Amino acid sequence: MLLLLNNLTFHNHAFVVFLQSLAMSDLLQVYLVLLLSWLVVCFDVKVYDDNSLVCYALKWMYFKTSTTSPCYLAVMAAYRAALIVCPLRMKANCTSHTAVGIVVGVAVMAMVGHANVLFLEADCTGSTVHWHSYSLMAYINFALRFALSFLILFV
Numbered sequence: 001m002l003l004l005l006n007n008l009t010f011h012n013h014a015f016v017v018f019l020q021s022l023a024m025s026d027l028l029q030v031y032l033v034l035l036l037s038w039l040v041v042c043f044d045v046k047v048y049d050d051n052s053l054v055c056y057a058l059k060w061m062y063f064k065t066s067t068t069s070p071c072y073l074a075v076m077a078a079y080r081a082a083l084i085v086c087p088l089r090m091k092a093n094c095t096s097h098t099a100v101g102i103v104v105g106v107a108v109m110a111m112v113g114h115a116n117v118l119f120l121e122a123d124c125t126g127s128t129v130h131w132h133s134y135s136l137m138a139y140i141n142f143a144l145r146f147a148l149s150f151l152i153l154f155v
Contacts, residue, residue, distance in 0.1 A: 012091075014099035018079065021103040022072040029065035033058055056118050063114040064107075067145045071106045074152035113144040 036058060039045045048054035083090045 017099035
């Protein structure tokens with residue numbers, strides 16, 4: 001997908017940046033997180049220790065990529081809607097540099113917002129983060145993964 005996006009010529013380079021970031025986020029989730037989980041469930045093959053740094057990083061990567069993908073979709077939809085409403089101003093203001101800034105901002109927001117997965121999870125042996133004892137963290141998780149994307153689309 002990334003190679004295809006690089007070979008095609010688009011008139012709107014900012015939209016290509018959004019598409020590439022969405023493709024990268026989805027590829028990271030599929031190959032770094034879901035594929036390794038699938039290997040454990042189907043074949044009982046683990047490529048990392050349960051309490052290793054890799055396990056915590058993969059769990060954090062799952063939450064990060066599951067936050068960035070819907071946010072990138074919402075930003076792309078908002079960008080396309082803004083291009084319809086005021087095309088000249090959006091073409092002048094939203095260049096590839098501002099698109100990269102938006103992508104980096106969403107990625108940093110997801111990284112920092114889900115840093116609690118690294119610090120609050122006692123062990124990495126479970127398949128889910130136990131939010132029942134961290135009620136504030138459950139609200140932060142909900143806001144970052146679901147509510148923020150719908151808020152962007154709503155505005």
